[in-house]
Amino acid sequence: MMQLVRHVGSPSSSMGGAAPSAHGPHGDAEFHHHHSHAAISRHPDNHHLLTVEHLSVSFDMYDPVAPFFRAGRVVCEQLHDVTLSVHRGEILAVVGASGSGKTLLADALLGLYEQNTLVSGHIWFDGEAVDADALERLRGRGISLVPQSVSHLDPLMRVGEQIVGACHGRRRAERRERMRLLLEHYGLSPEVERLYPHELSGGMARRVLLICALMDEPQLIVADEPTPGLDMERAVQALRDLRGFADGGGGVLLITHDVELALRVADRIAVFHDGTVVEETAVGNFAAPELLRDPFTRALWHAMPEHGMVVEGDRALGAAPSKVRRGMSDGGDCR
Amino acid sequence: MTGEHGGSRRIALPYPVRFVAGQLARLVTLMVAVSFITFALVSASPIDPVQANTGQAAMLSMSAEKRGQLEERWGVDTPLWERYAAWAHDAVRGDLGDSLRFNAPVAEVVVDRVAASALLLASAWAISGILGVVLGVLAGTLRGGALDRVIRAYCYLLSATPTFWLAMVLLMVFAVVLGWFPVGFSVPIGRTAVTVSFAERLHHLVLPAIALSVTGVANIALHTREKVVDVLASDYARLAAARGESRWTIMRRHGLRNLLLPAVTLQFASVSEIVGGSVLVEQVFSYPGLGQATVTAGLGGDAPLLVGLALATTVMVFAGNLVANLLYGSIDPRMRQEVSRARA
Numbered sequence: 001m002m003q004l005v006r007h008v009g010s011p012s013s014s015m016g017g018a019a020p021s022a023h024g025p026h027g028d029a030e031f032h033h034h035h036s037h038a039a040i041s042r043h044p045d046n047h048h049l050l051t052v053e054h055l056s057v058s059f060d061m062y063d064p065v066a067p068f069f070r071a072g073r074v075v076c077e078q079l080h081d082v083t084l085s086v087h088r089g090e091i092l093a094v095v096g097a098s099g100s101g102k103t104l105l106a107d108a109l110l111g112l113y114e115q116n117t118l119v120s121g122h123i124w125f126d127g128e129a130v131d132a133d134a135l136e137r138l139r140g141r142g143i144s145l146v147p148q149s150v151s152h153l154d155p156l157m158r159v160g161e162q163i164v165g166a167c168h169g170r171r172r173a174e175r176r177e178r179m180r181l182l183l184e185h186y187g188l189s190p191e192v193e194r195l196y197p198h199e200l201s202g203g204m205a206r207r208v209l210l211i212c213a214l215m216d217e218p219q220l221i222v223a224d225e226p227t228p229g230l231d232m233e234r235a236v237q238a239l240r241d242l243r244g245f246a247d248g249g250g251g252v253l254l255i256t257h258d259v260e261l262a263l264r265v266a267d268r269i270a271v272f273h274d275g276t277v278v279e280e281t282a283v284g285n286f287a288a289p290e291l292l293r294d295p296f297t298r299a300l301w302h303a304m305p306e307h308g309m310v311v312e313g314d315r316a317l318g319a320a321p322s323k324v325r326r327g328m329s330d331g332g333d334c335r
Numbered sequence: 336m337t338g339e340h341g342g343s344r345r346i347a348l349p350y351p352v353r354f355v356a357g358q359l360a361r362l363v364t365l366m367v368a369v370s371f372i373t374f375a376l377v378s379a380s381p382i383d384p385v386q387a388n389t390g391q392a393a394m395l396s397m398s399a400e401k402r403g404q405l406e407e408r409w410g411v412d413t414p415l416w417e418r419y420a421a422w423a424h425d426a427v428r429g430d431l432g433d434s435l436r437f438n439a440p441v442a443e444v445v446v447d448r449v450a451a452s453a454l455l456l457a458s459a460w461a462i463s464g465i466l467g468v469v470l471g472v473l474a475g476t477l478r479g480g481a482l483d484r485v486i487r488a489y490c491y492l493l494s495a496t497p498t499f500w501l502a503m504v505l506l507m508v509f510a511v512v513l514g515w516f517p518v519g520f521s522v523p524i525g526r527t528a529v530t531v532s533f534a535e536r537l538h539h540l541v542l543p544a545i546a547l548s549v550t551g552v553a554n555i556a557l558h559t560r561e562k563v564v565d566v567l568a569s570d571y572a573r574l575a576a577a578r579g580e581s582r583w584t585i586m587r588r589h590g591l592r593n594l595l596l597p598a599v600t601l602q603f604a605s606v607s608e609i610v611g612g613s614v615l616v617e618q619v620f621s622y623p624g625l626g627q628a629t630v631t632a633g634l635g636g637d638a639p640l641l642v643g644l645a646l647a648t649t650v651m652v653f654a655g656n657l658v659a660n661l662l663y664g665s666i667d668p669r670m671r672q673e674v675s676r677a678r679a
Contacts, residue, residue, distance in 0.1 A: 110577045115479060140579030152574040155669065156592045166575075166584045196668040209574075216578065 035280035038267035041087035047127040049251040050086040050109075050220055055079060055121030057101075057108050075118065078104050080276045082121070086220060086251040091242060092280075093254045093262035096272025102255045105272075106224045109253070110145055111135030126219060140165075144213035146223040146242075150205035153197035160193030163212055175215060182211045186241065202229075203238070210241055220251045232261060239265045259300060271297045362653055366646055370426070371419060373645045377638040378415045384435070384636030408435075422639065431646075432639035436631060441643035444628065449647060451521060452613060452624030454536070458544045460609050463551030464602045470552065471559020472594070476586050478564055486556065493553035498612050502546040502619040509542060516542045519621035543620045547612050551605050555598070562597050566590045599662050606655030610648045 058077035066072065078101045086092045096102050108119060111132050123130050125138060135143075153162055163179045164172060183192060186207045192200070200208060206226065213221055223242060227235040239254070243265060246252050256262055262269050263283055270280040271294065278294040285291035289298045289307075303309055348356075385405045389397070410418055422432060431441040474486040510518045517523070521539050522531045566572055566589060567582070575585045610625070617626035625644065632640040664670045 112573065112576055137579075139577055145574060145577035147570065147574050147577075149570070151570040154571040154575075154589045154592065156667065157589065165578055166580050166588055198669050212574070212578065 035085060035268065035270075036282050036285065037087070038090060038282040038284065041090045041267065043087060048085040048124070049088045049126060050253070051122075051124040052085070052109070053083050053122045055082040055105075055108060055123065056119070057104055058118045059114070060116045060118060078275055079108065080274075082275075082277050084270045084277050084280050086253050088219075088249055088251050089246055090267040091239075091246050091252040091254050091265060092268050092270060093256055093266035094270045094272050094277070095256055095259050095262045098257050100272055101275045102257075102272055103224055106145065106222050106253075106255055109135070109222055110139055110143060140216045140218075142218060143220045143222060144216050144218035146210055146213045146221055146226050148225040148228055150197050150200060150202075150209075152209060153205070155197055157196075158193065159195050159197060159200065159208055162197075163193075163208065163215060165212075165215065178215060179211065182214055186211060206238055207241070214245070218250065220253065221245060222253045222255070224255045225257070226254070227256075227261070232264070235261050236264050259304065271300065358657060362650070365653060366649060369645050369649045370423070370642050373642045374419045374422070374638060375415060377633075377636060377641060378418070380633075380636060382634065382636045387635050418638070422642070431643045434632070434637055434640040434643075436635045436637040436640060441639050444640060445625075445643045445647045448623075448625045448628045448644070452617070452622075452626065455521075455540055455543055455547065455617075455622065455624060456609055456613060458540060459547035459551070459613075460602075460606065462544060463548035463555060463605065463609070464598075466548070467552045467555025468559050468594070468598050470556040471598075472563055472586065472590070474556065475560040475563020475567070476582060476590070478560075478567075483560075487560070490553040490557050493549055494557075496550070498546060498550055499615040499619055501549060502543070502616050505542050505546050506619060521622050521624070539622075543616050543622050546619070547609060547616045550612065551608055554605065554608070555601055558601055559594060559598055562594050563590060566593050569593075596663060596666055599666070600659045603655040603659035603662070607648075607652040610651060 056077060057079040058075050060073060060075050062071040063074045064071075064076075082105065084092065084094070094102055094105065107113070109123070111134075113119060113132065119132065123135070125134075125142065128134075130138065153159070160176075160179065163182075164175045167175055179193070180190065183190060188204060188207055188211075192204065192208070197205065209226070221242065226242070227238045230238060235258070239261075242252050242254065246267075254262070254266055259269075263286055266283055268280065268282050269286070270277045272278075273296050279292065279297045281292065281297070286301060289301045292298050292301060301307055385402065389405070406412065425432060431445075433439065434441050434444050437444050470486050470490070474483040477483050506518065510516050517539050521536065523535055523539075563586070567585065569589075571589055572585050575589060576582075580588070613624065613626035614629050615626070616622070617624045618630050621627070625648070629641065629644045631637070632644060
């Protein structure tokens with residue numbers, strides 16, 4: 001039996017008692033929906049901002065290990081039975097190794113599927129059950145992506161034109177106004193509009209990518225490794241903007257490989273391992289290993305530098321958190 | 336090492352001067368090489384210029400003395416080096432010699448023929464470029480779909496088709512059987528040049544232009560398709576899609592912009608293919624242009640004319656590549672910056 005985990009933050013619920021259901025009303029206090037809450041996690045309208053249940057993503061492809069001419073078709077499952085939730089006002093960090101399928105999760109939430117993708121599971125956004133078509137309609141109209149690097153900007157288009165996006169007429173003028181406000185708010189000079197992406201510094205590019213997302217006034221931001229190559233202090237600094245967005249009532253799903261960064265900026269953490277979420281818990285529960293439920297999460301805890309980098313027996317874990325991930329990176333599982 | 340070379344002793348000329356000087360040096364080297372190779376090939380050819388230009392019957396009835404005179408005029412026994420040196424000596428003074436076959440100065444013949452071919456080459460070049468990009472964009476955007484398959488099959492088929500064979504098929508079907516277009520020449524037979532209308536010229540141009548553009552279309556369409564696939568798989572296309580832009584909007588806003596450069600480069604680089612292809616196509620359609628003159632010069636052992644034609648086409652192809660380079664610099668902001676850095 002799993003032991004229930006105590007909340008670290010004080011539950012601030014005004015609506016208790018309702019039976020936990022997939023997307024219906026429920027109380028804040030308990031371990032439910034496979035997760036525990038942070039103090040900040042809120043349930044306005046009695047539901048999560050985003051709920052993902054039993055999401056599996058696989059690819060129908062030729063057997064990658066078979067000889068070329070004899071390769072049969074196989075189905076490779078990359079994400080298995082992923083369940084997680086994002087509340088309004090919080091940052092949920094999805095922490096996992098590079099190549100463990102985290103970006104695939106982002107793509108799945110944005111409805112960006114390849115032709116050979118097979119997806120199953122349930123997703124609710126703002127209380128509504130959504131399918132692939134609905135996810136496609138939500139792109140830029142509720143859910144926005146903050147991508148990893150400046151390569152997500154068209155190298156041949158001026159930054160201003162990219163921020164404004166594809167629109168015409170009066171809407172275009174309105175969006176131009178909004179862009180100017182956002183540029184000013186994030187301390188970027190109006191000249192940035194006229195620049196090409198290769199002329200932006202790393203910090204400017206990050207803010208431009210965030211502004212691209214904020215242009216569409218999203219409720220949920222999916223941030224896919226938004227601070228590559230930054231040291232801890234700079235990364236925390238850079239993620240303040242996302243914190244601000246969450247504090248304004250939005251939800252953030254922050255995808256990262258860095259446990260320590262996640263512990264610094266996020267409210268809750270979903271630990272991603274071998275293509276699935278093994279544990280979704282409040283950041284406070286990382287205070288002691290007894291508060292963590294999954295053996296893998298505990299191994300992760302012990303492997304962190306401030307906890308002595310202890311590596312547990314039969315798991316192939318390295319010494320530092322960056323190496324912990326080595327054992328979790330392969331992901332795929334073909335049948 | 337590099338420090339010594341790039342040191343203070345290097346004379347810093349302004350960038351445009353350096354650029355033009357560099358390009359000119361390349362062009363001159365290229366022309367020397369092309370002219371010499373052409374000379375060497377003509378002299379290695381088994382064709383006896385006297386026999387080729389007088390005909391079998393005249394050869395038989397000709398006296399040995401007369402034949403000796405002709406051989407001397409055509410330089411049959413003069414060694415390659417001597418002939419090339421003599422030609423080069425005049426060529427640097429701007430005299431490209433006389434065509435043996437056309438009995439006129441080479442420069443005059445070349446200018447005539449280039450003018451005659453210009454419309455054909457330009458229209459074939461434009462058709463292959465425009466049609467190639469359109470087909471490539473359609474196929475790439477609808478990758479994996481029925482239209483993509485059809486366009487790709489069409490392109491592979493065309494790539495595998497010899498131009499001269501296709502020209503003959505077009506001729507048989509549209510000129511001989513259907514009678515829609517004339518069988519050959521660039522103007523109607525038996526009329527003086529002043530009485531020929533532009534429409535009539537176009538009418539004569541259609542079949543050769545189609546034949547000439549067809550292989551280019553396949554090449555450009557397949558390259559464009561690959562580039563479209565790359566663009567749609569790029570990070571910036573992913574972000575655009577995540578912001579709710581449709582595939583065609585992405586294509587319009589980001590695709591064309593990023594396609595333009597490789598397409599333009601390919602298009603200007605394909606000048607060589609069009610010029611090369613014109614040799615065969617003009618022969619099939621008896622179109623009196625650059626290509627046909629090249630065949631005549633080659634078969635007649637007319638070295639001065641062949642060299643003149645080779646140099647003219649070299650300049651055209653070189654100009655095509657140069658324009659591609661210059662456009663690259665003016666279209667791509669990253670390249671613009673490189674250039675201004677190089678200028679500094």
